[in-house]
Amino acid sequence: MDRDLRPFVPVHEGGSRVAAGCMTGTSIDALDVVWIEATGFGLDLRAKVVDYRRRDLGPLREPLRSLCRQEPATAPAIARLARDLGALHADVIAPEDRSGAPPHPDLIVVHGQTVAHDGEASWALFDPRPLIARVDSTVVTDLRLVDQACDGEGAPITPLADWIFLRGPEPRCVVNLGGFCNVTFLPAEDEPHSHVEGRDVGPCNQLLDEAARRFLGEPFDVDGAAAAGGQVHGDVAASLVRGLIAIGGRGRSLGTGDEGFHLLDALEVLPPGDALATLSTAVALSIARGLVGRGRVLLFGGGARNLALVDNLRGAVPDQPVQIGDDGASGLTPESREGAAMAVLGLLAADGVAVTLPAVTGRGETLHLDGRWILPR
Template sequence: ELDAALVAIHGTGLNMRGDIVASRSWPLGAIAEDLRRVASQTPMTAKEFTRINRAFGELHADALEAVCSDAGVQPDLAVLHGQTVFHAPPLSWQLIDPWPTATRLRCRVRYDLRSANIASGGQGAPITPLADFMLFASPDEPCIVVNLGGFVNATLLPRRCDSIDLIRGYDICACNHVLDHLARTRLHAAFDRDGMAASAGQCDEGICARIENAIQPSPTSHARPRSLGTGDEAIRIIEMTSHLRAEDACRTAVEAIARCIARTLCSETNASAPTPHSIPLLIAGGSARNRALHTALTSHWNGPVRTTNESHGIPVGMREAAAMAILGACADDGVRYTLPSVTGARSVVMESALIENGNTNFPDFRAV
């Protein structure tokens, strides 16, 4: 699905906050298989690349037009991340044609959000930690935002009153790339809805250890953050679980991912793995709906584990959409949204590409 959110931005610069006014998840339809083909490096003609790029851009315009129409709002800025079909810095491609959105919404459009940082010597990922700080940082205690998307990425947030220089963020391991591949090949479904199959399975400890070893991050220094982008682990993991029942394969993969997350975060928060830490985890992304994964995380982390919907009223599927709106508004305000402590380099030019347009007189609803 394509997640679109209409976000009201209040304030400017580092003092801004965002409230979701309306949101919608839009089915990808046939374009989903096209995007998988591109991401898997399937050879195709320039015409095919161009067709997929345009179709994906039209789909964005459809979704944004619908969410704005439903809310009765004309936005003055749209922010498009696109689909990451390749990421191995210094090479990265977030596929999207922004022009259908610009022409149909008649608003300014920001896109290509990572290239400036990569060209400046950074990893170009993760890019959401500053937005996480604005959306989720607590005045009272640190917390960790864990996005359970194609990859697991984590943002370690200081208190809201602390310096943004204390924010840390990195990718941890593959998540939906693995779980959805398992669902397609073993359950013959797009994904394991609510983790029902995994909840009905048993964990194979031997295979679980092998999967965790395959997906766990290699040691990195803070000067060179970890940035992932292929999901090649999925194919290897499918092969590891081939002799297991489908439900057991799903449960084993979920357990391995949860253990990898907990172990990595324990290490990063100076706890002695596998002893869990008490810092709250706020989970978002598609697999935050996977009850088996939520349960596994809770069992390996003795602090509270809550969804972003439970903690801040932001639906788990809309965290990234809301974050993109924040990043676009930051760029409008002249704030570089990538953090050197996260991506490894400071962007030397203003970030994101911009299509100018005429409708800029709606300050209460500045970004989608």
């Protein structure tokens, strides 16, 4: 018997629903919350971004990074960190000062901060209590749960949302330049969603940001300026590409232990600008090798603001259009895509649609609705 949770996600006059999607990615820098307005149901759903808020993780950043590095922490300290992350979500979605507040969401979809993921075990840290104390909306978390219960890896999780938002008349590649790079290959819009492909490619901002911290003493290379001003050392870049390809070729989704930080040791002998330039080139080449001949390239994630990385990608696929964000009706920017994807996936889950794709995650048949749901009275 087909079931869904539509009664818990109100439909407004005109047939629209508003959902807020929340994402803290593997770069561990900020919380992105994206409000979408959607019409239609299930795979006929259409959505557009109506609001976007970004909040720096502030004092939560370093404890979260420490946890992601698998450094020791007590159970109470982890519990408090999860609670504080929940409170940050509440502050963005339901601020106490309602002047200029975002739209009231019918559904709140929370990814949580991934602190462990190796293809077999996965943990996205989040305590919903501070949030549900402040909102009357339906809340869903842990959309990977059912996939992983059915022998899938739960990742990449966004390809079906990419298909909802970004499919077009010709095939295209949706490239997320986040902490790890992942790619969704979308078929032409007249093909079924079962033809969508997706995979993790390798470390991206995980390495670029760590290199900025190590060689520049900065949290990241703003706009890729240091890389743009440096010289590329071809032999070192070639070695880095081989290392990055090896990480991406592990035959599973990427996460804990796949950051590739050891690759930065080869850059220690170079001037800082040269180190960043060489690494940027290597990261771009390792990504581009899987994009050749796959159509228009749409770049999202924080790395899409790294001009050196983007220029290197364009140079590596000279025969394909490469654009930053979506110039269509979705309203997706590099920063808003993942949050918007979570919002769409939450609505699909409420409609009874399995939100992951077997060809992407390796899951078997799903027997339950996706997610952990907190329903209003």
